[in-house]
Each structure stands twice: as structure tokens, then as C-alpha cells.
Amino acid sequence: MTLLAPHITAFLQQRLPLERGASPNTIDSYADAFRLLFGYTADHLKVPPSRLCLEQIDAPLIVRFLGYLETTRGNGASSRNVRLAAIKSFMHYMEYRAPSAIDHIRRVLAIPAKKTDSRLVRHLTSQEIQSVLDAPNRMTRSGIRDCAMLHLCFAGGLRVSELIGLRKEDVVFQPQASVLIHGKGRKERCLPLWKETASTLRAWLSIRGEAPVPELFLNARNGSMTRAGFEYILSKHAQGAAKKCPSLSSKKISPHVLRHSCAMTILQATKDLRKVSLWLGHSSIQTTEIYTRADPTVKLETVESVIAPKLRSGRFKATDKLIELLNATKVMRGRDPSK
Secondary structure, eight states, X not given: OOBSHHHHHHIIIIIIIIISOOOHHHHHHHHHHHHHHHHHHHHHHTOOGGGOBGGGSOHHHHHHHHHHHHHTSOOXXXXXXXXXXXXXXXXXXXXXXXXXXXXXXXXXXXXXXXXXXXXXXXXXXXXXXXXXXXXXOTTSHHHHHHHHHHHHHHXXXXXXXXXXXXXXXXXXXXXXXXXXXXXXXXXXXXXXXXXXXXXXXXXXXXXXXXXXXXXXXXXXXXXXXXXXXXXXXXXXXXXXXXTTXXXXXXXXXXXXHHHHHHHHHHHHHHOOHHHHHHHHTOSSHHHHTHHHHHOHHHHHHHHHHSOOOOOOOOOOOOOHHHHHHHHHHHHHTTOOTTO
């Protein structure tokens, strides 16, 4: 039997950060997957997580765990697949660390990912975006900070991790206002700033003051802004904006919705999918294609640019059986079908 604890420790502390160069967000996501898996396994096998063995984490148990995520925890298919990907990554790692369990490992690796629905991305209209951006009270310190965060998140199409990970030195105003984004997969990109966005950042930096952390945006205790902290700020201002823009009350607004809204704005302005991909920092333009499905103007241009085939004019001629049916109906009602 192969004790799991030392291998999981080596996987999270050596394999991912040192050998694979994985980002802290990826390591955190994998750690969450194992925490859920080992908690579920310990409850069902009545074994403490620190005493679990590799051979106990078999394919049927993992399939039941994935079902538990969807039915009990309410996770969607995408979240289920993310957890499964973490488990498979660890099993690949164990192939050469525990060769005696190779058959057991391959049965786990054979578990298929679940197909997910390909839905249209949720985004906000320009009026809704403006209402959210105008919601913070710019007469207070927190309002000035919130305004800068919302403007930058939308204008840059930033992920939450990118926004809260920004540092003071990542923002420059000369010779041109721009921000250096540390993106997903350790990819950096430099984005120019709109004048309005640069103005909100200048206002925040003028009152930010000194802090014990290097991050650009601070919480109420002068510490680093967290993911949950920004989600709370966005939710609060979205609720306030809904009072002036009622259409917001029926929409679920998340930080990623701001990112989608930025992408749709750029696509409608430039009609260039490549520019959207570069702006958002996508590794593949195939990822960006989801926005063309959500933009009706792209399809409308296609309709207007194609000459539709002409239809031959004529009158509908019913089949004999249909005429017989209609005639029979008239007879049943006491009318002469010949008249």
C-alpha cells in the first residue's frame, strides 16, 4: 500500500511550482480539489486523510466523488471537470513514483470528462456598464478606490486574479498611460489606458498612501485586496446601480461578466477577433470565438452581405388527399363543396 500524504505534499510543493512552474492560483485550485476528495473519501472509508493510501482512491470511488460534487455540492460540469483534471495530473505524477500501481492509475486516467453546454456569454450593455461605473461615491476614500477598480477591471478586461495582483509599479502614466498585466499562465501583456481610467487611477494613487503590501488596491485594513473582497464590492455597487438601471436587477453580475462586456465592446468597435484575443490575453484565438456567437451584429453583417436567393412566386396547391379532407369537412357541416 502506498501512503498518499508524502506524495501529495511533494506534488504540491515541488512538482507543480518547481518542475512545472505552475502559478499560485493553479496550485490553490489543485489543493482545493484534493481537500474535497480526501474529505469525501475519509467520510466514506472511515480513514483519516493523512492515512489514506493510493490504492484506496480507485476509479469507482472517484466517479462517485464527481457525482457528489454535482448532486450534493451543486457544482456544474465545468467545475467537475476541473477537479477531475487535478486528480489526473496527480495520477500522471504517480505513474513513475508508484509503478506497482500502474493498472490502478490507468483506470483512473480513463475516466472521461463530462461534456459541457456551450452557452452564450453573459455581458452588459453600454448603459448598464456606465451605471455600474457611476455607482461608487467618489467623495469617500473607498469610493475612489472602488471606482478605480471597476474602471480598470472593465477597461482592461481583467480576470480577478490579474486585478488584485497588480502592483503600484505596474501602472505608468508617462509617456503614455498603461498598465502591465501579469496574466494567466505567467503571460504578461501591456495595455494602454483610456483617459477616464487613467484619471480614476491617479485619483486613487493620490490618496492610497503607504502600505505594508505592494499591491495597488488595498482593503479597509490596508492589506491586499482579495478575490472575495472585490466580488463583494462589485455586488454592492451593482445593487446600487440597479436602482437607476432596472435591467441590472435581473442579471447576475460577476467580475467575469465585466471581462465579457469588455470583450464585446472591443469586438463591436473593431470587428477584429484577433484584437480581442490580444487584449484579453487569450493563449488561443479559439477561446475568443465565443464572443462572435454572442454578438448579433456579426451575423447581421453576414446576412446583409449575402444576396438571398429569389423565390419563385406561385400559389399553394394542396394535395388531392387534403382537398378530399376539406371537402368532406364541408359535407359534414351540410355545405355543398362544389359551390
